[in-house]
Amino acid sequence: MTNPKAMLVDITMCVGCNACQEACKTTNNLTQGEEKTLSPTAYTALQEYDGVFVRRMCQHCVDPTCVSVCPVGAFTKTPEGPVLYEEDKCIGCRYCMQACPFQVPRYEWSSNYPRVQKCVFCHGRVSKGEQPACAEACPTGATKFGDRDELIREALERIKADPSKYVNRIYGQQEVGGTSILYITSVPFEKLGFKTDIHMAALPDLTWNALSKVPGVVTVGGSLLYGIWWITNRRAEVKELERKERAQSGANGNGNH
Amino acid sequence: MKRFLSQLTFWKVVAGVILLGGAYSTIVRAFNGLGASTNLSDQFPWGLWIGFDILCGVGLAAGGFTLAAIVYIFNIKRFEPIIRPTILTAFLGYTLVIFALMFDLGRPFQIWHAIIMWNPRSVMFEVAWCVMLYTSVLALEFSPVVLEKFHMHRTKALVKKITIPLIILGVLLSTLHQSSLGSLYLIVPDKLNALWYSPYLPVFFYVSAIAAGCGMIIFESFLSSRAFNRGLELDLLTEIARVGVVMLGVYTVMTVVDLADRKALPMLFQARTETYFYWLEKLVGVIAPFVLLAQRKIRENETGLFWSASLIIIGFVLNRLNISISGMEGWAGQSYFPSWMEIMVTLSIVVVGFIVFALAAKYLPLFEHEKHQPRHAPEMAWMEDLRSVSQPN
Numbered sequence: 001m002t003n004p005k006a007m008l009v010d011i012t013m014c015v016g017c018n019a020c021q022e023a024c025k026t027t028n029n030l031t032q033g034e035e036k037t038l039s040p041t042a043y044t045a046l047q048e049y050d051g052v053f054v055r056r057m058c059q060h061c062v063d064p065t066c067v068s069v070c071p072v073g074a075f076t077k078t079p080e081g082p083v084l085y086e087e088d089k090c091i092g093c094r095y096c097m098q099a100c101p102f103q104v105p106r107y108e109w110s111s112n113y114p115r116v117q118k119c120v121f122c123h124g125r126v127s128k129g130e131q132p133a134c135a136e137a138c139p140t141g142a143t144k145f146g147d148r149d150e151l152i153r154e155a156l157e158r159i160k161a162d163p164s165k166y167v168n169r170i171y172g173q174q175e176v177g178g179t180s181i182l183y184i185t186s187v188p189f190e191k192l193g194f195k196t197d198i199h200m201a202a203l204p205d206l207t208w209n210a211l212s213k214v215p216g217v218v219t220v221g222g223s224l225l226y227g228i229w230w231i232t233n234r235r236a237e238v239k240e241l242e243r244k245e246r247a248q249s250g251a252n253g254n255g256n257h
Numbered sequence: 258m259k260r261f262l263s264q265l266t267f268w269k270v271v272a273g274v275i276l277l278g279g280a281y282s283t284i285v286r287a288f289n290g291l292g293a294s295t296n297l298s299d300q301f302p303w304g305l306w307i308g309f310d311i312l313c314g315v316g317l318a319a320g321g322f323t324l325a326a327i328v329y330i331f332n333i334k335r336f337e338p339i340i341r342p343t344i345l346t347a348f349l350g351y352t353l354v355i356f357a358l359m360f361d362l363g364r365p366f367q368i369w370h371a372i373i374m375w376n377p378r379s380v381m382f383e384v385a386w387c388v389m390l391y392t393s394v395l396a397l398e399f400s401p402v403v404l405e406k407f408h409m410h411r412t413k414a415l416v417k418k419i420t421i422p423l424i425i426l427g428v429l430l431s432t433l434h435q436s437s438l439g440s441l442y443l444i445v446p447d448k449l450n451a452l453w454y455s456p457y458l459p460v461f462f463y464v465s466a467i468a469a470g471c472g473m474i475i476f477e478s479f480l481s482s483r484a485f486n487r488g489l490e491l492d493l494l495t496e497i498a499r500v501g502v503v504m505l506g507v508y509t510v511m512t513v514v515d516l517a518d519r520k521a522l523p524m525l526f527q528a529r530t531e532t533y534f535y536w537l538e539k540l541v542g543v544i545a546p547f548v549l550l551a552q553r554k555i556r557e558n559e560t561g562l563f564w565s566a567s568l569i570i571i572g573f574v575l576n577r578l579n580i581s582i583s584g585m586e587g588w589a590g591q592s593y594f595p596s597w598m599e600i601m602v603t604l605s606i607v608v609v610g611f612i613v614f615a616l617a618a619k620y621l622p623l624f625e626h627e628k629h630q631p632r633h634a635p636e637m638a639w640m641e642d643l644r645s646v647s648q649p650n
Contacts (some may be wrong), residue, residue, distance in 0.1 A: 071371050072374040072375075072376060090364060090367070092363020092364040093361075094363065099444045101448075106299050107302065111292075112287075112288065112289065112290045114363040198447055199446050207380050207441075209456070210436070211377075211378065214383065225326075225429070228331065
């Protein structure tokens with residue numbers, strides 16, 4: 001079994017050259033041309049905050065919300081880390097978009113047969129032991145590919161080596177139960193468009209709490225309803241029988257006199 | 258008489274305009290996609306069609322299982338006269354929900370995938386199955402009316418035999434998916450405003466659906482009594498209103514305790530758009546009908562009962578729209594208002610519901626008291642209808 005892979009994005013090292021987006025578009029056969037936000041044709045995009053560039057992309061959660069919510073199981077989490085989407089299964093309910101805590105999935109709104117589009121973590125390359133196109137293209141090493149454990153260790157070391165520079169937080173280590181894309185920064189995360197008051201446990205547990213009660217509701221509820229019906233029905237039967245008996249005894253009494 | 262006719266024409270014109278707009282929107286939706294017909298976006302992927310057509314459509318059909326439980330499980334047979342129209346309302350409601358879903362789904366003709374491609378971890382998967390099964394159960398629950406019309410008494414007797422298991426199954430399925438529509442939102446703890454987000458969302462959805470179901474039974478009885486010139490079962494509706502009041506009371510206590518529990522009570526007094534929407538929903542749709550219906554005088558008065566029931570329904574719709582739209586706008590950082598085409602499709606679906614109900618009321622033995630009237634030949638029903646149409650009073 002392969003170790004789960006991840007990418008470490010060191011925001012302090014990014015120079016905003018957009019090589020990651022270009023490489024991504026080439027590798028994934030997307031329409032060329034620079035884009036500033038995520039779209040069906042931009043799996044990754046650089047967003048600028050006062051000269052600081054932040055790479056947006058699918059975070060490839062450890063326990064992905066999209067995988068859990070999809071009614072037809074169109075999303076899968078591979079053991080290597082990538083979260084993949086099978087368009088042939090998709091019915092287009094867009095629950096994945098509604099539920100994604102990072103607002104990542106993009107929809108082909110103008111299409112008559114739309115797909116959900118997002119970064120695929122270059123699954124084909126990663127499963128062959130290669131690194132994703134964006135990590136390979138990054139000239140400064142701001143995006144680094146590797147084993148998740150090792151990258152977390154490295155991020156901690158970088159923060160420890162220069163605590164006055166870095167914010168003491170690896171975004172993605174714990175957020176929504178952990179993600180495969182990890183960020184470290186010198187500018188506070190909340191100033192870079194990150195949701196910092198985000199849930200710290202995996203979101204699928206929240207719905208599972210409710211869903212796991214279904215068998216109980218069915219068995220207990222079913223027996224309860226049947227029991228109530230049995231009692232009320234029996235009561236009605238007895239009443240009817242008593243009425244008949246009374247009518248009969250009344251009739252008999254009349255006959256004796 | 259003249260006034261009656263002009264009124265009738267007015268509503269017919271309104272319905273016609275809506276259906277025309279709906280037909281145009283349907284064509285745009287079918288050929289140019291969701292982007293061309295809706296105001297939905299990547300930031301706001303669920304709009305009016307989910308918020309109203311699905312969440313409200315399913316919830317407002319809750320009268321069906323509530324009354325079925327009252328009549329068959331609790332054996333309170335005096336409610337039988339209103340069971341048929343109520344089951345029909347529920348059945349129509351669910352059919353229209355599925356119909357509406359065909360507009361909202363990006364790939365509507367793949368809808369059957371949920372039958373063979375399973376994901377038991379998904380709330381949506383559970384809802385899909387429950388809605389599928391419950392719609393079938395409702396069809397069976399309603400089938401005696403149709404079988405009676407066509408004198409298929411042997412088949413009807415067969416259906417009658419499985420009534421109790423059917424009703425129990427129906428109540429269970431309703432319980433599951435009415436609450437699961439709330440569970441859908443458990444997955445967005447950060448996105449949905451804390452006034453509405455609660456781990457008890459499934460329970461709140463369930464209880465409020467029963468209250469709204471009671472409101473719908475009353476509302477729809479009034480409309481059909483007016484439209485078809487039939488008597489009103491005021492004593493029965495008064496008792497349904499009492500069930501509604503209890504549900505509203507339980508609901509209010511639960512939501513307040515929950516807010517306190519989550520330390521969210523101060524949010525009730527923050528000057529934010531969400532706060533105003535929350536108060537509007539609770540004051541108009543929960544507190545007002547509760548206070549009104551708690552009084553016997555109003556409960557036993559036709560006008561009072563009708564308007565209180567309407568308030569429950571309005572409050573229910575506000576709640577679902579707040580959860581699906583108003584409460585989500587803050588996090589999304591984008592406001593959403595439906596396009597005119599979205600509105601037209603939604604209104605058209607409501608109009609279609611009214612039309613089908615009216616047709617069913619006209620041609621099917623829907624109202625129990627008619628059954629006891631001697632009926633000579635099936636042709637007579639047509640003649641009676643014609644007579645009643647030509648002489649409305």
